[in-house]
Amino acid sequence: MIVDPESWKRLGRVIRSERQRQGLSREQLAARSGASPKSIQTAEDGRVPRGRWPYTLDAIERGLGWDSGSVQEILAGGRPRPTADPANVESRVAEAAPVKEVVAKLSEAFDIGQWASDLGADPKARADYEEAARRMIETVSLDEIKRRYPGLISHVRIEKDGSVTDLSSPEPE
Template sequence: MDRDWKRLGRAIKAQREHLGMATQQDLADNAGVTRQTVQSLEAGTERKRTPPTIGKVEKALGWEPGTATRILSEAAPEATPRFAEGMPMRIAKELSDGQVVDTDVLDLTLPGSKSRLVVVFKQDSEAANMDPAELRAALQEWTRIQRALRQITAGDEADEA
């Protein structure tokens, strides 16, 4: 099976830069691998098999597991990020870190507008392993925040009336 390591290298570099990671060391730090690993991947160094660290790199880039393997074996498209095209890099980075616990969409529609506020409640990687009592406390805090946001939007509706 032909595998295109150069294409994978280009895709990794493009996604790293898209996420605002200016250097290979930035990606290495986020993935928990060495800079040499990232350098070798971006250079498209030929390998007989996929390195075991590729999963960490995929996660740091916000890719679904197996994306690198697909890029290596497919004839065409570069990897696409999981997030909407044109999303600011700082938001894409925030969304790619940690674990999503819950989301809420609050309608902030003004006359003639179709705007909505999307709120994402996330935990960082370490918090993803919290015990049940800590998770309960975090979810209680999230519920409090949701109520406050809904009161704000309800207050805006009352002001318009």
């Protein structure tokens, strides 16, 4: 993953510029892409992600109508590639809807810990809460996920820490 802060700032500027060019608010792009408005703001702020590739960048890419791999192109100094078939934007966004629901629910669990911490909760209590959330995620039945979200398993991998890896996008170099 590219960790150069200037590359991420550039990506943030390009995302914000394209969102504004399309006349979209963060909330509208969130509805279109499946990424939360907070994730869009984080991307637009050009923050370098910690750890693994953020799934939300792929969702933002789809929501802006860019071809898969455009975010990586921008990070490498290139330009986004519009999707060849504008009608394909809606189908790519619709395909991501179950993923959006799973990601939102997992993110909410960890956001509660952050919220409580911001309000002065004991750091150990937050760590205990997040550990309990991780254990809960570990107990989720893969069969139940397949039943509720057909096709999802072929697109994402849910990690024990609650992060979601989009398997339909190539790993960035």
